[in-house]
Structure formats: structure tokens, C-alpha cells
Amino acid sequence: xxxxxxxxxxTEDELYDYAVGSLARRMRTVAELKRLLRARVEADTxxxxxxxxxxxxxxxxxxxxxxxxxASAYSSFRRDNEKFGRRRVITDLKAxxxxxxxxxxxxxxxxxxxxxxxxxxxxxxxxxxxKPANQKQAARIFRHLMRAGFGSKTIxxxxxxxxxxxxxLSVLKEELD
Numbered sequence: 001x002x003x004x005x006x007x008x009x010x011t012e013d014e015l016y017d018y019a020v021g022s023l024a025r026r027m028r029t030v031a032e033l034k035r036l037l038r039a040r041v042e043a044d045t046x047x048x049x050x051x052x053x054x055x056x057x058x059x060x061x062x063x064x065x066x067x068x069x070x071a072s073a074y075s076s077f078r079r080d081n082e083k084f085g086r087r088r089v090i091t092d093l094k095a096x097x098x099x100x101x102x103x104x105x106x107x108x109x110x111x112x113x114x115x116x117x118x119x120x121x122x123x124x125x126x127x128x129x130x131k132p133a134n135q136k137q138a139a140r141i142f143r144h145l146m147r148a149g150f151g152s153k154t155i156x157x158x159x160x161x162x163x164x165x166x167x168x169l170s171v172l173k174e175e176l177d
Contacts, residue, residue: 008040012051015040019055020064027070030056031097071098071106079110083123086111088149120150120158132159135168142172152176 015037022028022036034052041048059065071093078084078092086107093103123145124130132138138159145155152173159169 008042012054015051015055016058019059023059023064027073028065029067029070029096029098030060030065033059033065067098068102068106071102072110075106075110079114079119083119083126083148085116085119085123085145085149085151085154086114087151088147091149116150116154117157120145120148120154123148123150124158131162132164135165135171138164138168139172139175142175 018040019033019037022033028036034056037052037055038048041051043049043052056065074093074096075089078089089111090103090107093107094100124141127144129141129144132141142155142159145158146152156169156172159172
């Protein structure tokens with residue numbers, strides 16, 4: 001059974017109430033909120049586009065919508081709770097529609113004092129990944145850490161400390177190229 005289409009909102013007050021309710025449930029970026037609002041108005045008309053921009057401007061002026069604050073909070077959460085690396089956080093923020101300069105500033109401030117190897121080890125502990133016994137397990141850990149946003153230099157340093165043989169490391173280096 002298909003989902004019903006969202007009810008179209010025609011007045012500024014209705015759309016504003018919907019936007020505030022959406023922000024009350026969780027923080028959102030400007031791009032995410034615009035996408036939600038466009039689904040609630042006639043987005044292909046000039047009136048609908050103007051209404052969305054008006055609501056966005058109003059929320060920004062009131063301080064309810066701020067991409068810089070969102071990016072900083074999101075980066076801190078992903079670093080502290082999920083133990084992700086810098087690259088993963090940057091990729092996720094780009095997918096959410098945050099501007100590049102805002103991402104750079106937020107991620108730089110959050111990840112400045114972070115030791116990437118220590119962060120990667122905490123990620124491995126969180127995921128309950130242990131020292132690999134063979135080449136297949138080493139490759140699995142390598143891919144896990146790459147997806148989590150850690151640099152290849154850090155990953156190879158961890159694998160070397162775990163005494164992974166040189167042949168396996170060279171195969172993994174080839175996989176990068």
C-alpha cells in the first residue's frame with residue numbers, strides 16, 4: 001500500500017509551524033529543511049519557492065537554523081559516540097548539504113586535538129574487532145577502518161603494530177591504488 005502524499009500547506013503560519021515542529025524533533029541543515037518544506041508546498045510555483053525561502057530566513061533570524069552549529073554538534077557526536085574519523089564526518093556532512101567552508105571549520109575545531117590512531121583503536125574496540133589471524137581478517141579490518149574515515153597511514157600503523165605480515169600489507173596497499 002503506497003504512502004499517502006503529504007498534505008500541502010498553503011499559508012505561511014502553517015508552513016512555519018511544520019518547520020518548527022520538524023526542528024523540535026531533531027536538528028537539521030538548511031538543505032534538509034528546504035527539502036522537507038518543498039514537499040509541503042507547490043514547489044514548482046514562484047509562490048511556493050518564495051514561501052520556503054521566507055520560512056528559512058525567518059528561522060535563521062530567530063536562531064533556530066544554523067548550519068555551523070549543526071556541523072559542530074554533528075562532528076562532536078560522531079567523534080565521541082561513534083568514534084568515526086575525520087573523513088567519514090566530512091563525507092556525511094556533505095551528504096547532508098552543509099557548505100564546504102562550514103564543514104572545514106567545524107571539523108577542524110572538533111578534530112584538532114584528536115590523535116587519529118587512538119581514535120581508530122577506540123573505534124576497533126567499539127566494534128569488537130580484534131587482532132587479525134590471517135590475511136582475510138586483516139583486509140576486513142582495513143576496509144572497516146577506511147569506511148570509518150581513517151587515513152591509510154594510521155591504518156597501516158595499527159596493522160604493523162599487530163604484526164600483520166608484509167605480504168598482506170602490500171596487497172592492501174595495492175587495493176588502495
